[in-house]
Amino acid sequence: xxxxxxxxxxxxxxxxxxxxxxxxxxxxxxxxxxxxxxxxxxxxxxxxxxxxxxxxxxxxxxxxxxxxxxxxxxxxxxxxxxxxxxxxxxxxxxxxxxxxxxxxxxxxxxxxxxxxxxxxxxxxxxxxxxxxxxxxxxxxxxxxxxxxxxxxxxxxxxxxxxxxxxxxxxxxxxxxxxxxxxxxxxxxxxxxxxxxxxxxxxxx
Numbered sequence: 001x002x003x004x005x006x007x008x009x010x011x012x013x014x015x016x017x018x019x020x021x022x023x024x025x026x027x028x029x030x031x032x033x034x035x036x037x038x039x040x041x042x043x044x045x046x047x048x049x050x051x052x053x054x055x056x057x058x059x060x061x062x063x064x065x066x067x068x069x070x071x072x073x074x075x076x077x078x079x080x081x082x083x084x085x086x087x088x089x090x091x092x093x094x095x096x097x098x099x100x101x102x103x104x105x106x107x108x109x110x111x112x113x114x115x116x117x118x119x120x121x122x123x124x125x126x127x128x129x130x131x132x133x134x135x136x137x138x139x140x141x142x143x144x145x146x147x148x149x150x151x152x153x154x155x156x157x158x159x160x161x162x163x164x165x166x167x168x169x170x171x172x173x174x175x176x177x178x179x180x181x182x183x184x185x186x187x188x189x190x191x192x193x194x195x196x197x198x199x200x201x202x203x204x
Contacts, residue, residue, distance in 0.1 A: 004082040010034030018067035028063035032056050055102040075111035080104050
């Protein structure tokens with residue numbers, strides 16, 4: 001399958017929703033508002049275009065880092081795979097058809113044309129571990145507990161240098177392979193849930 005890779009520039013429109021699958025795979029989601037700026041020759045000034053909203057999803061280590069780094073309103077750059085979904089709500093919910101644009105992120109960072117940020121390298125074991133009792137459900141189930149992260153974004157003067165915490169790569173190949181099936185099941189569960197309550201635009 002061919003993927004459509006996109007790079008979006010915008011602002012975090014919602015708080016980051018952060019959770020884990022029943023087997024401990026981290027998942028994060030938030031809405032990104034992207035408003036283009038255009039030069040109005042008649043008025044000789046910049047004007048805002050129409051705002052587009054995207055659902056951004058991140059998995060595993062990226063999900064943990066987004067939850068710890070991003071807050072509402074911060075300017076971001078997001079790169080990832082674009083998915084445009086459409087469907088129809090059940091008849092008892094109005095039966096409206098809808099369209100939803102979402103990006104499965106591979107990289108997320110602050111837009112440094114708007115301010116400064118301090119980078120902190122993650123240690124190999126920095127990702128959130130599953131809490132006791134969370135592995136009791138079926139593979140791919142999503143744990144009901146959510147948390148909101150807080151960022152270190154600054155619009156004013158540059159922050160003091162942060163020492164490199166060290167630590168190199170991500171875990172071994174066996175650890176990565178072990179989580180692939182769980183992640184795939186969680187993605188399927190997310191898709192099924194969102195067909196019932198999509199974050200999209202009604203099209204009639």
